[in-house]
Amino acid sequence: MPTPYFGPNAQTPEQRAxxxxxxxxxxxxxxxxxxxxAFVRGLYAQYVAGEVSWQQVSQALEHGFGRQRNPA
Incomplete structure (x- = not known):
């Protein structure tokens, strides 16, 4: 659960940038x-805007790109 000290609202957009x-x-x-x-640029813009946390960005990147590199 985000708090004022952690999560997307913990920093200003300038700090997140x-x-x-x-x-x-x-x-x-x-x-x-x-x-x-473009998908990644959108995620980064959402992070800077405070709409998502870096953890959410990281999870989206892992989900979207992690499996494509190493097909088994």
Missing amino acids: RVLEQMQQAIPSLRVKANVH
Whole structure:
């Protein structure tokens, strides 16, 4: 359950944009996915707007892209 200290409302949009920028610098594949996929750009925009948490973004990316790389 989100609280004022955790979750999408814990930071301002400017702070979330900075966190996203730092994440993309640390994990270059996050930037590559955003450059290629409109779906990912939309997720990032929702994160910056405070509509979803980073955990929700991460889960959506894992669900949407995690299984496509390693078909068994």
